Amino acid sequence: MHLVSYLPNDTSGAPVRLGARLGDRVVDLAAAARAAGTEPADDLLTLIRGGEPALDAVRALLRGELPADAVHPLGEVTLRAPLRPGKIVGVGLNYVEHVAESHRTLDTEREVPDRPVLFSKPATAVTGPGQPILHNAELTKQLDWECELAVVIGRTAHRVAEQDALDHVFGYSIVNDISARDQRRSGQWFFSKGQDSYAPFGPAVVTADEIPDPQDLDLSLRVNGVTKQDSNTRHMLFGIRRLIAEISAGVTLEPGDVIATGSPSGVGAGQVPPQFLQPGDLVEATIERIGTLTNPVVDAR
Secondary structure (H helix, E strand, C coil), X not given: CEEEEEEECCCCCCCCEEEEEECCEEEEHHHHHHHHCCCCCCCHHHHHHCHHHHHHHHHHHHHCCCCHHHEEEHHHEEEEXXXXXXXXXXXXXXXXXXXXXXXXXXXCCCXXXXXXXXXXXXXXXXXXXCCCXXXXXXXXXXEXXXXXXXXXXXXXXXXXXXXXXXXXXXXXXXXXXXXXXXXXXXXXXHHHHHCCCCEXXXXXXXXHHHCCCCCCCEEXXXXXXXXXXXXXXXXXXXXXXXXXXXXXXXCCECCCCEEECCCXXXXXXXXXXXXXXXXXXXXXXXXXXXXXXXXXXXXXX
């Protein structure tokens, strides 16, 4: 299932709704549940916490007859970030070619890391499809992009073995790990990775059953229609099983947490000459089987 959070375009000030995307339609899951006489999940985090029984209930709803008022054309809704994660764990230097370009342009180590390089992004950095990436010229002149597969945790993971790691995954999405490179160079990691709007997330969370092999997904990123990144998740240095095992060895992962699994090469700092985002740019991050996450860059003033 492609699960989304959305608002009908004809509403104002209403709470975000939980939906399932079926092609060019979005089904209001709460409305469908009420019509079927069952208890609705009001948001994606509640659904995740409900586990497999909650997912089975949604599947049953979608197999049945849907009331007309529960179905919206995709063009008549506005998608939002699927959820607000409790925490976002970022992974640096997780593709070999990105290690090389980072050493060349960002003064990182030449050697390939022997364990995952981890950092965090605050939940306040999350922004949704179509929402702006804020360019604050007082804080950065080097605003950069990174298309990354996002892993959404479904079950609490604490000291999980690699062979059991995927049992803790609810689904997959896209995170654009926006970065202020000059802030990182000055030692300000939090401002480099964590400013408001630095975690575009969406457009949907695709349940794990629809992506049996997350280590074989094409991913790409375009700026103003020009392809900047083009790779496949098979090129990760540390796959998702290893990442969950490594992170959960010291930090408990909870339902709704997100792991941003790292960026392939082709970031702005690695271009010749370097290229950085400016107000007016349009960024499109695409991952096979998930979709495209599109965000404009706007002046933060």
